[in-house]
Amino acid sequence: MAxxxxxxxxxxxxxxxPNIPRTEKLGFLDRRWRPMVGLGVxxxxxxxxxxxxxxxxxxxxxEFHKLAERAQGLMRATVRSAVPFTDAQADRLAHALGRHSGxxxxxxxxxxxxxxxxxxxxxxxxxxxGTVATELWRIRRQLLQTRVHGRG
Numbered sequence: 269m270a271x272x273x274x275x276x277x278x279x280x281x282x283x284x285x286p287n288i289p290r291t292e293k294l295g296f297l298d299r300r301w302r303p304m305v306g307l308g309v310x311x312x313x314x315x316x317x318x319x320x321x322x323x324x325x326x327x328x329x330x331e332f333h334k335l336a337e338r339a340q341g342l343m344r345a346t347v348r349s350a351v352p353f354t355d356a357q358a359d360r361l362a363h364a365l366g367r368h369s370g371x372x373x374x375x376x377x378x379x380x381x382x383x384x385x386x387x388x389x390x391x392x393x394x395x396x397x398g399t400v401a402t403e404l405w406r407i408r409r410q411l412l413q414t415r416v417h418g419r420g
Contacts, residue, residue, distance in 0.1 A: 269305060269313065270329030273322075283322045293317055343371035345391035350383040350400075365391060 273280055283293055294317060302310050316322045337343065345365055347353060353361070362373040369391065385400035 269301060269309065270326045274326045280323075283317065290317065337374075338371070341372055342374055343369055343392060344374045344376065345389055346376045346378060347387050347389050348378040348380050348383060349387040350379070350381055350385055352379050353377050353387075361389070365389070 273283075282288060282296070294314065297310070297313055297317065301313060305313070312328075313322070313325075316325060316328075334344075345362070347358070347361060358375050358377055362375040365373045365375075373391070383399045383401055384404070386398040386403075388399050388402075389396040
């Protein structure tokens with residue numbers, strides 16, 4: 269349901285439009301979505317609609333999936349680098365992150381030329397930035413903060 273809500277702007281607009289009565293929206297839920305979802309999900313949809321929070325459905329579903337993956341011992345991580353990681357490099361990184369976190373890592377790879385060199389890893393609420401771009405920014409900031417004393 270969250271994927272449909274995120275993908276189909278007409279469905280999202282229908283539920284977010286304040287001019288459409290809540291009874292009409294509940295009727296739509298009852299006719300269209302109740303047969304497709306379990307009782308718990310249907311109840312959640314009703315509560316979100318009544319509280320005018322159906323716009324949070326996608327983020328709630330994302331958090332639920334994260335919790336379900338955690339319960340299975342999985343964690344997602346993303347590595348962003350200037351050049352594509354090879355399969356061997358990705359496997360070594362996932363293994364190292366797994367040793368550190370205690371989870372089996374599902375690694376997603378992204379390529380971004382702005383990184384210049386190195387890589388940045390985002391995992392859970394942690395970002396490990398080993399990029400050349402960030403190091404150049406740190407050096408620049410340090411140089412700008414350094415006072416040079418002249419002779420005289």
